[in-house]
Amino acid sequence: MSRDVTTHQGTGIAALAERLADLRSGAAARIVGLTGSVAAGKTTLARNVADALSPPLSVETVSTDGFLFPNAVLEPQGLLMRKGFPETYDRDGFESALLQVRQGAAAFPAHSHETYDIDPALTRTVQLPDLLILEGLGFQPPTRPERPAGEPDVLVYLNASEADLEYWYVERFVGFWNAARTDPSSFYAQWLHMSEPELRAFAKTVWDGVNLPNLRDHIQPLRDKAHIVVRKDSAHAISMMEDRTA
Numbered sequence: 001m002s003r004d005v006t007t008h009q010g011t012g013i014a015a016l017a018e019r020l021a022d023l024r025s026g027a028a029a030r031i032v033g034l035t036g037s038v039a040a041g042k043t044t045l046a047r048n049v050a051d052a053l054s055p056p057l058s059v060e061t062v063s064t065d066g067f068l069f070p071n072a073v074l075e076p077q078g079l080l081m082r083k084g085f086p087e088t089y090d091r092d093g094f095e096s097a098l099l100q101v102r103q104g105a106a107a108f109p110a111h112s113h114e115t116y117d118i119d120p121a122l123t124r125t126v127q128l129p130d131l132l133i134l135e136g137l138g139f140q141p142p143t144r145p146e147r148p149a150g151e152p153d154v155l156v157y158l159n160a161s162e163a164d165l166e167y168w169y170v171e172r173f174v175g176f177w178n179a180a181r182t183d184p185s186s187f188y189a190q191w192l193h194m195s196e197p198e199l200r201a202f203a204k205t206v207w208d209g210v211n212l213p214n215l216r217d218h219i220q221p222l223r224d225k226a227h228i229v230v231r232k233d234s235a236h237a238i239s240m241m242e243d244r245t246a
Helices: 009-025 042-053 071-077 091-102 162-182 187-191 196-224
Strands: 031-036 059-063 105-108 124-127 131-135 154-159 228-232 238-243
Touching: 009 042, 009 131, 009 154, 009 228, 009 238, 031 042, 031 091, 031 196, 042 059, 042 131, 059 124, 091 105, 154 196, 162 187, 162 196
Parallel strands: 031 131, 031 154, 059 131, 154 228
Antiparallel strands: 105 124, 228 238
């Protein structure tokens, strides 16, 4: 059954946190997947929900970016600029980590935005908390009524307009580019020769050629399959849109 649960803007995060706590108390959700477009704000939403839930619950957040294949694997296959597409994720590693953490603990690798690659030094061991939020891309459509142990129990989709997503992506790209001025090891240092208008134009071509097709072909289809859909508006306010867990 699906039910509309639109909330006032200021209560969206609290409403999502409350719903996840309810599902956790009913033993329906121990691991939550949170997905949506590149630059939608999944990391921030996961952190805000975790803050709203703890205490009393113990909550950990992990990015699925850590399950991207390393650049050394992607580059020879011509997949480096397709990061985020389904074929760039280590599905076996993802499922194995979830199986292990359900048994108590698992090592979760991490991807560095600065170097644009997997950074072994950022790997962390996660003990199974009351609620584990996995945020990012690479998810499969939910299988009802029960999901395999190597998949999240509940999938949440963070929805936003394409215009807002493009704007946020370009701004984030510019932010990493500016930070590279003091970090020559940054992946974004290769574009420091550009002026800011040139850089913005380039970032838009990356959005149009890579991230927008990925959104439309592989990410947005999960919106209709997700258990819960939340919306983010241009002012970054969150509202609950639809709850299909009932």
